Amino acid sequence: QVQLVQSGAEVKKPGASVKVSCKASGYSFSDYYIHFVRQAPGQGLEWMGWITPNSGTTFSARNFHGRVTMTRDTSATTVFLELSRLQSDDTAVYFCARGGPVSHFDYWGQGTLVSVSS
């Protein structure tokens, strides 16, 4: 069965970076984009960007230009999201999700809580 399993919770200080992993299994890794979506406490969903597992091409939302880096390890069928220059309003649950370039997200990871506090 399709699964996206994410890394565990992180606590970071302002100005630091965080790297979240998302391991895919149960399907052909190269056939689908992986997206990242975050959700601040008590708030809605915010799309961050996507990566194509086969070529490593990335595209991010304007809000995150220059702060987001998405990479992948095809041998480990794992995608990584790195967010730099963290601030307190980056405190959120970060989800990975499977989808196409402009379509819906049919499977989601369980989420990774990133807390930013001094």
Added chain:
Amino acid sequence: YVLTQPPSVSVAPGQTARISCGGSTIATKSVHWYQQKPGQAPVLVAYDDSDRPSGIPERVTGSKSGNTATLTIRRVEAGDEADYYCQVWDSSLDPTYVFGGGTQVIVL
């Protein structure tokens, strides 16, 4: 681009819940819907306006008319209590996925 959803919808068990999602050019976009229960990841419940993923009951349907998309849940059950989000891809000058603000469905 903005998608507008009501903050909450209250419905008695067995009745019908209708969740709206409004956007200025939504008629030209494919609309997708997600259900999210507290502490859980979102789950896709409808896509491309009105298609239903496998495993989603037939009493859950998506539709669209004019500038409003609607997710309808018939014969509401206690387990339907959750937040629901609509989503589109906006291919304007600043391409991005856009989510509505979410609607909390409250089962009375």
